[in-house]
Amino acid sequence: MGFEYALVHLKYTIPPALVLTLLYRPLFTKLDAYKILFLITVAVVSTIPWDSYLIRNAIWSYPSHVIIGPKVLDIPLEEVFFFMIQTYNTSLLYLVLTKPTFHSVYLRVERSDAHPLGAVNPRWRHYKMFGQMVFGVGIVAGWRMVKNNGHGTYTGLILVWAAPFLLLLWSLAYQFIIGLPLSNTVLPIIIPTVYLWGVDTLALQRGTWVVTAGTKHGIHLWPGLDVEEALFFLLTNTLIVFGQLAFDNALAVLYTFPDLYPNPPALPSPSQLVQALLVPASRYNKSRVVGLQDAVTRLKKKSRSFYLASSTFQGQIRTDLLLLYSFCRVADDLVDNATSASDASEWIAKLQRFLGIAYADGEFRSRDLYNMLRNGFPKETHSALMQLPARKLSRQHLEDLLKGFETDVKFSKEKESPIQTSADLELYARRVAGTVAQMCLELIFNAYQSSMSGKDKDKILAAGSRMGIALQYVNIARDIKVDAKLGRVYLPTTWLDEADLTYKSVLEHPWGPEVETVRSRLLDEAFKLYEGAREAIEELPVEASGPMRVSVQSYMEIGRVLRQDGYVVKAGRATVPKWRRIMVARAALAGRV
Numbered sequence: 001m002g003f004e005y006a007l008v009h010l011k012y013t014i015p016p017a018l019v020l021t022l023l024y025r026p027l028f029t030k031l032d033a034y035k036i037l038f039l040i041t042v043a044v045v046s047t048i049p050w051d052s053y054l055i056r057n058a059i060w061s062y063p064s065h066v067i068i069g070p071k072v073l074d075i076p077l078e079e080v081f082f083f084m085i086q087t088y089n090t091s092l093l094y095l096v097l098t099k100p101t102f103h104s105v106y107l108r109v110e111r112s113d114a115h116p117l118g119a120v121n122p123r124w125r126h127y128k129m130f131g132q133m134v135f136g137v138g139i140v141a142g143w144r145m146v147k148n149n150g151h152g153t154y155t156g157l158i159l160v161w162a163a164p165f166l167l168l169l170w171s172l173a174y175q176f177i178i179g180l181p182l183s184n185t186v187l188p189i190i191i192p193t194v195y196l197w198g199v200d201t202l203a204l205q206r207g208t209w210v211v212t213a214g215t216k217h218g219i220h221l222w223p224g225l226d227v228e229e230a231l232f233f234l235l236t237n238t239l240i241v242f243g244q245l246a247f248d249n250a251l252a253v254l255y256t257f258p259d260l261y262p263n264p265p266a267l268p269s270p271s272q273l274v275q276a277l278l279v280p281a282s283r284y285n286k287s288r289v290v291g292l293q294d295a296v297t298r299l300k301k302k303s304r305s306f307y308l309a310s311s312t313f314q315g316q317i318r319t320d321l322l323l324l325y326s327f328c329r330v331a332d333d334l335v336d337n338a339t340s341a342s343d344a345s346e347w348i349a350k351l352q353r354f355l356g357i358a359y360a361d362g363e364f365r366s367r368d369l370y371n372m373l374r375n376g377f378p379k380e381t382h383s384a385l386m387q388l389p390a391r392k393l394s395r396q397h398l399e400d401l402l403k404g405f406e407t408d409v410k411f412s413k414e415k416e417s418p419i420q421t422s423a424d425l426e427l428y429a430r431r432v433a434g435t436v437a438q439m440c441l442e443l444i445f446n447a448y449q450s451s452m453s454g455k456d457k458d459k460i461l462a463a464g465s466r467m468g469i470a471l472q473y474v475n476i477a478r479d480i481k482v483d484a485k486l487g488r489v490y491l492p493t494t495w496l497d498e499a500d501l502t503y504k505s506v507l508e509h510p511w512g513p514e515v516e517t518v519r520s521r522l523l524d525e526a527f528k529l530y531e532g533a534r535e536a537i538e539e540l541p542v543e544a545s546g547p548m549r550v551s552v553q554s555y556m557e558i559g560r561v562l563r564q565d566g567y568v569v570k571a572g573r574a575t576v577p578k579w580r581r582i583m584v585a586r587a588a589l590a591g592r593v
């Protein structure tokens with residue numbers, strides 16, 4: 001009996017597990033726990049018979065003075081723990097590295113433009129076959145080495161065990177694996193592999209475990225590390241990462257295509273995951289994937305706060321929020337970038353007609369929508385309008401949002417400011433942002449069915465509306481100068497009066513101590529509303545409350561920056577440095593703000 005193998009865990013496998021757990025803890029969700037537990041179960045169940053065979057056939061061994069004693073089918077308990085902790089560590093690293101990735105946009109529709117509808121792009125077939133050939137050759141070569149029972153036995157046993165699983169996972173998820181950035185695929189394999197090569201070298205040198213001489217090649221990757229051991233850690237980490245990737249591929253299919261999966265579960269069963277993976281990529285809805293790609297690009301370009309926040313949402317709700325953002329952004333830009341006030345009013349009228357069709361029933365809805373977009377809207381807006389998750393949103397909120405945009409147009413049409421009093425300001429903010437907040441909440445209620453009563457939901461919706469108003473006040477406080485350039489002053493004229501300012505004077509000189517007084521007043525109002533509404537976030541389903549805290553806090557942080565002296569301005573706007581945004585997001589997820 002001895003503790004040397006246990007010490008390897010204490011020194012080398014448990015510390016990275018703790019570090020990764022601490023790092024990822026604020027982002028950890030039920031779905032992550034499900035994925036990791038699922039993979040650990042598969043790893044343990046599939047490795048035990050194989051490892052037991054290797055130990056019984058003396059391919060490798062453990063001197064009795066290095067292990068505590070208890071065994072499972074001749075495998076020391078420390079070794080069983082190794083399968084678990086390696087799967088845990090590699091999985092967690094994968095989750096850390098892939099958190100910002102929105103997987104739906106990496107689904108590839110296997111259809112080339114040069115081919116008739118439904119034909120598979122030959123390029124994809126080649127990729128698939130190449131991978132299958134590599135793993136197929138691995139299986140055959142491994143089998144031969146095992147049969148020869150010589151120096152290649154250990155390599156052969158690794159190959160015949162790992163390559164069939166890799167072949168299966170590759171065949172199911174190859175297009176997803178190829179399409180993702182290397183930081184999501186190669187990096188989570190390479191980092192733990194090289195680390196474990198180092199740990200293995202130390203353990204082999206100390207004799208904690210021993211690889212028998214007659215069944216290995218005797219070739220070393222570096223002094224003390226047998227190539228078989230190097231191959232073992234490379235393939236086991238590849239298996240773990242491919243397993244995670246296949247899981248994410250299945251989830252992406254479930255959450256991307258409502259025509260295939262209208263009500264995807266928040267925690268899909270293994271059979272639902274396999275079914276999703278088996279859907280041929282030729283059945284994927286290409287316009288849906290393009291719509292999501294456009295939405296991500298738009299969000300990344302236009303809002304750093306919401307881009308960061310969106311990565312903390314998972315599954316269906318992340319998709320829905322992105323699509324809602326894309327619609328709101330496009331609608332707002334159509335009105336803001338119009339060449340004249342009448343042009344802007346025309347866009348609002350068109351958007352109203354669009355909603356009329358989007359909310360209509362009947363068999364010609366899709367055709368009418370398509371015709372309306374083709375004849376009435378610029379091409380780059382089509383995907384955002386077409387993919388609006390209208391069925392999950394109250395039409396009234398979208399109508400009110402458009403009414404809010406009408407206020408924006410009034411600035412160019414009328415000589416007087418359309419915002420005279422605090423009540424005018426509140427109504428405007430409720431329309432353009434309170435509605436957005438309520439729509440975000442509707443999507444959350446839709447994605448996470450709960451037993452909450454209608455009355456409780458209404459209370460949360462009302463708090464959400466107040467919080468939306470708070471965010472809009474921060475938005476106005478940030479943009480006084482930018483808005484003045486567009487000919488708009490959203491500060492109520494009664495407030496301007498009290499600060500010895502006029503609508504016209506702020507339009508011409510949107511800076512100075514008096515303007516700062518009004519900005520401060522607006523920020524005070526924003527924080528008052530925020531304080532009064534923030535508790536309602538805790539009533540949301542747990543999967544949504546953390547990410548919603550991040551969304552709100554990232555935006556309110558702009559307000560906090562504005563309250564500091566000498567804040568940094570970029571393109572006329574106060575900005576929150578990236579490191580500060582990340583710290584705020586972490587604290588918000590951990591519930592510390």
Ligand SMILES: CC(C)=CCC/C(C)=C/CC/C(C)=C/CC/C(C)=C/[C@@H]1[C@@H](COP(=O)(O)OP(=O)(O)O)[C@]1(C)CC/C=C(\C)CC/C=C(\C)CCC=C(C)C
Binds near residue numbers: 324329461463552
């Ligand atoms: C995480 C994620 C992807 C969220 C998406 C949120 C979303 C759908 C935002 C739409 C944004 C948008 C373009 C709306 C059009 C009207 C508008 C301009 C509203 C203002 C947003 C400011 O965005 P930005 O700074 O990029 O705009 P400009 O450059 O100035 O044009 C708003 C300030 C509204 C933002 C409001 C929300 C995102 C609602 C957030 C949710 C809550 C407050 C609910 C909180 C819940 C409880 C229970 C209190």
